[in-house]
Amino acid sequence: MARKTLNKKNLVELGADVLAELLLEAVKGDAARQRRVRMVLSADQSPQEAAADVRKRFASIRRSGSFISWKTQKKFAKELTDLVTLIEMRIGSDSPDLAFELLWDLLHLAPGIHERTDDSNGLIGDVMVDAMEAIARISPRITKDPIELAEMIFEALRDNGYGEFDHVVPALAEPLGRSGLERLKALAEEMCAAPLTEAQLEIYDFVSDPERQKELARDRRDHTAKMILQDVADLQGDVDAWLSRYTAEQLTYHTIAPEAAVRLLEAGRAEEALQVVENALDRETHDSAWFDPPELDEAHFACLEALGREEDLRRALWARFERCLCPDALRRLLKRLPDFDDVEAEDRAREVVLSFTPIEAGLAFCLSWPDMALAAQLVLSRYEEIDGGTYEILTPAAEALSSAHPLAAVLIWRSLIEFALERARSSRYGHAARHFDACAAADAAISDYQGHAEHRVFIQDLQNAHARKAAFWGRVAVS
Template identity: 55%
Template sequence: MAGKSLNKKNLAALGAEVLAELLMDAVKGDAARQRRVRMALSPEQSPKEAAADIRKRLAQIRRAKSWISARAQRTLAKELNGLIDVILNRVASEDVGLGFDLLWSLLQLAPDIHARTDDSNGTIGGVMDAAMDAIRTLAPGLDRDAEPLADQVFEALQDNGYGEFDGVIPALSEALGDQGLTALRVRAETAMDAPVTLDDTEYFGILMSAERRLEMAKDRHDRTLRMILSDIADAQGDVDAWLSQYSAQQLTYHTIAPDAARRLLKAGRPEEALRIMETCIASEGGKDRAFDTPEVDSAHFACLEALGEEDNLRSATWTRFETRLCAETLRRYLSRLPDFDDDEALLNARTHVRTHPDLLQGLIFCVSWPDAGLAADLILSRHAELDGNTYELLTPTSELLKAEHPVAATLVWRSMITFALQNNRAKRYRHAVRHLASCAQADMAITDCGVFQSHEAFVNDLRRTHPRKHAFWDKVDH
């Protein structure tokens, strides 16, 4: 006899007593599920009773020593996120201080948990970020003496090896207030002047000289303190204090200058911001900027815009487009042109893309814009330059082309198929088979292949060149 479907409506019809019995049977012997059920019952508890259960669970996690597998890690992360929700929405809704203490205790679990699992995917780090976000939410209602709270924050940041307390000063700035932030700054400045000890070098092991270990410990120590002082300066809106943490040379670095410029702009000092960015760009000018630094250009544009330097802004945006073929920057450039000038500028931009030495960069632009016609022109004229290994770009390119430019789309698919077979990339064969099927479908819409092989000729060449790639052909012929 067929039973009823297992759904919420049918379960509800069983009644509370039957469901309670079923639930007790379901969680028997499963500690994790039992904890979830107990937490679900916590609305009936006082905040102190709920907090006691949470503290008990946090203590169990702290005492555990076994390795946490990937599966167990996901389960633990889900449980911890659930605890954060209970702390924030149940405990702290009645007792902010108690909720804060529990979140702080949860953050302090990070070193022990990280030591027992591989968090390369950032799952546990994400939990700690969520706990810090919850602290940020509670901070306006937190009633703590400012100086002891500052001491608590300072001590936490001295042993922040996994970054679990990153962002704690911005999160608690309102609770710290000027008194707490000032106390925190005094502690950091005092510590900056203090010498490191041999105890501070234990982190670096024993495979280097004591002198080198002291040097590295001092650098690590000072970096932490500079971060504290920078966060305090931001919290107090003191841009000069923030700038004072860096030397004139450091303020030319592309990793620091944009942050400095943004702070100066916020403080209403655009001329200084522009000088910093111009110095940064000049210092980078003689270097091979193989990688893009959009944050530098973005901060530079913001400075020029704040100062109303329209001609220089247009020139700077066009230069970035010419160099990087950045679609977003071209839109910004065109939006600042007088009426009717943008059409001619767009034609010039398309011509520049066609002749750009990096075909793949040109295709990135076409996909980002998007411009299927330009992408087709590039591929038809420069198909020999296609790199079939760049499937992350070629796949969306083929999707852009297939509706209106089947010949160009076919050339893209062929490049990926050929690469996979020539380089024996067996894991890509199933994708190559799919690409070959796409070629066959596109062939039905092609009336003239021009100088390119027909689909039939391409497949015949593949069979002659790669007759032994049975893992591929078996899938094709299936």
């Protein structure tokens, strides 16, 4: 029986001839698989022969105008991913410059492919990301002239409508070197200073106001130039040039401030980094008190630590825990406290968890910490607040509680069951039936329901309220 198992060992024992016949039979009538086998065969012979086959496939994709339906998109994306792997591993191992040219050509196929398919699921975009990451991995072995490479990158970024060339500058930082980065910087600065071209204006020819048309075209052009300049500044360690891309207001955004702070810290400018973070935190406090910005908080902690402001750091860690029950912040705080103070702080933290709203956040903390005794206390004291729709938290919580705290587990399962039946969520009846069986199994381990309905009473109440939910009752056994 073991010899019939489809695994590598058993297949190898069949021998090359048998495997070749099976492979030919498997790829018969499947053009995509046939292409893949041919490319593997040619790659095994020489990088140049493999490259010739890859280029033929690229040419075929470039010529095609047919729409790629969602049914065929996955297979097409898989083929492109296989091409990226083949180029990097089989061609790039011996001929990195040739592999780079092929990956570059693949990225240039992106606009035509996007125009022929709906990539709302991001499959094609992911392939282009994979191609750029492959370029980054082979870039240390690329021998292209830095100035020529800079000009290639600049032209690609000028027409980067689908973002396929995003991150190309850091990906090719090593072969660009100092001279290539300086050339790229000069090209971007020249573009900002040059008059708008007709081609740049034509993109917004639907705008009737000429001044507005120029403004939009200029913003688009300058955005590209500033992105290039920022990447160059990053690679040259010029933090001020990186910061200059943003206005003072933009540096208060939670999406930008953490990156700015990290760069300032790396440059040994911790006070400035802290000011950036504090400005951003002040903005978040006023604009969206409910919002949780973990990256901004992390930057805040790093700034305080760099400045040796231990007490402020402890307060910041506690504030993050108190605001969103962040277990990592609490762990870090406890490690920074002297003996006995950490015990007192952990007791205070438990009180925060027991009163935190919503209760599901408290349960999530207890799972992560972990502290299932605290979770049981939370459930027993605030059962009525449980939202049975939050099954992604409640299900693992009940399972974790079931052995040592069966009553708490049963109360959670009941909330899940009642939610499914009260909302007539028939798609969840199967889950509800399993929870029902779990309640029945746990009943024997519960000697005191502490004021909650015993299992037989719960069943009766459920039958009275939902007698007509036959789709549910047909899945459970009621004695």
